[in-house]
Amino acid sequence: MANVSFTIKLLTTIEECQACEEAQKKVWDLPERDIVPAHLLITAARNGGLLVGAFDPQGQIIGFVFGLLGCSEAGLPGLKHCSHMLGVLEADRDSGIGYALKLAQREHVLSQGLDLVTWTYDPLEGRNAFFNFAKLGVICHTYERDVYGAMGDAFNVGLPSDRFTVEWWVRGDRVVQRLRGGPPPLHLATLIAEEAAQVLRTEPGANGLLVPLSYDLNLTQPALLVQIPESIQAIKGTDRGLAQEWRMATRAIFESYFARGYTALEFLSEQDERGRHNFYLLRKVGG
Numbered sequence: 195m196a197n198v199s200f201t202i203k204l205l206t207t208i209e210e211c212q213a214c215e216e217a218q219k220k221v222w223d224l225p226e227r228d229i230v231p232a233h234l235l236i237t238a239a240r241n242g243g244l245l246v247g248a249f250d251p252q253g254q255i256i257g258f259v260f261g262l263l264g265c266s267e268a269g270l271p272g273l274k275h276c277s278h279m280l281g282v283l284e285a286d287r288d289s290g291i292g293y294a295l296k297l298a299q300r301e302h303v304l305s306q307g308l309d310l311v312t313w314t315y316d317p318l319e320g321r322n323a324f325f326n327f328a329k330l331g332v333i334c335h336t337y338e339r340d341v342y343g344a345m346g347d348a349f350n351v352g353l354p355s356d357r358f359t360v361e362w363w364v365r366g367d368r369v370v371q372r373l374r375g376g377p378p379p380l381h382l383a384t385l386i387a388e389e390a391a392q393v394l395r396t397e398p399g400a401n402g403l404l405v406p407l408s409y410d411l412n413l414t415q416p417a418l419l420v421q422i423p424e425s426i427q428a429i430k431g432t433d434r435g436l437a438q439e440w441r442m443a444t445r446a447i448f449e450s451y452f453a454r455g456y457t458a459l460e461f462l463s464e465q466d467e468r469g470r471h472n473f474y475l476l477r478k479v480g481g
Contacts, residue, residue: 198289200256202298205245211235213255214247221281222347230260230279238262244275244302248282248291257282259295266310275303277313277362296330297373300364309365314341314357316350317448318426318440320463320472327461327474328379331372332360334458335479337448352434353441358448358458382419382464382473390417390475393447403429403436406443411450416478418456420447424470451476 205211211232218229239245243262247255257280264276277299282291303311315322317337326332342355363369371377386392391413399405404423423429423440430437448458460475 198256198286198291199251200248200286200289200291200294202246202248202294205235205239205247205258208232208236210247210255211239211245214245214258214260217247217255217258217281217283218279220283224347228345228347235260242306244299246295246298246302248286248295250286256286257291257295259299261299261311261313264312273308274310274312275299275306275308277311280313292325293329300362303364309363311362311364312359313362314338314359316356316426317358317444317474318422320422320424320426320461320470323422323461323472323474324463326360327458328463329372330362331366331369332362333368334358334360335452335456337445337452339445352430353437356441356445380460380462380475382462382471385417385419385462385475388417389415390419391415392419392421393451394421394443396421399436401432403432405436406439409443409447411446418451418476420444420474420476422472422474424472455479 205214214235215229215232218224222228235245238260241263243260245260246258248257250256259277260279261275261277264274266272266274280292280295282289282295299311315326317323336359338357338359340354341357342350345351345355391410393411393413394409395407396404397407404421422444426437426440429440455478456476457479458474458476462471462473462475464471
């Protein structure tokens with residue numbers, strides 16, 4: 195983890211919101227039309243939403259989190275917090291800034307008497323998956339197709355913008371336990387020995403990139419493992435067609451098993467001499 199000194203503070207002025215506009219460009223290389231403008235940032239922040247920045251010792255913004263109040267779907271509490279953006283400048287990642295921003299967001303949500311925070315992310319992004327599940331303790335049973343339409347930024351160009359919508363139950367025992375550093379990590383070998391079924395069969399391709407070969411949508415085991423690539427960005431940069439294969443295969447898998455009552459509860463990322471292996475763990479909930 196990089197050694198970066200930073201402070202966390204609420205952004206309350208139009209000048210700070212304008213600095214946040216610039217930070218969005220730097221984090222994601224966004225086209226102008228996709229930047230959340232300063233006038234919307236400050237309006238949301240002053241009306242129940244949240245805009246928090248991380249600043250280096252020179253007072254420059256190096257990360258931020260932005261969210262706003264929303265209404266939950268039927269069957270969930272009436273109000274929730276919608277976390278729309280979390281970004282950290284590339285040079286300052288792996289320094290705990292993103293985690294500190296999420297903790298600040300949680301404190302804000304708790305102070306409002308809310309229980310739930312939701313946000314979306316690309317389920318093929320293993321780095322984000324590990325942060326969301328292993329570090330923060332989210333769960334997911336909602337897969338949405340092409341949420342944002344065709345996106346032009348460097349991270350998302352070339353693939354449908356399919357997303358997980360994750361739930362962060364900020365008062366729950368699961369989240370509290372994660373924030374305290376527990377429970378002990380799960381291991382792939384243990385899960386497989388305990389008869390967790392692997393939904394997706396893969397193999398390394400000729401260029402060393404992982405290829406999805408086939409998948410089974412009819413498994414009934416209570417625990418399922420779904421593999422994703424080590425780096426979808428590396429695949430997109432080398433073979434856009436293979437990246438599309440991964441999108442379509444995982445779309446079919448998650449849509450099918452979520453509809454049958456499974457929930458994504460964990461993300462495992464293990465390194466060995468063959469590379470990094472990323473798996474979601476799904477378990478049958480209820481029924």
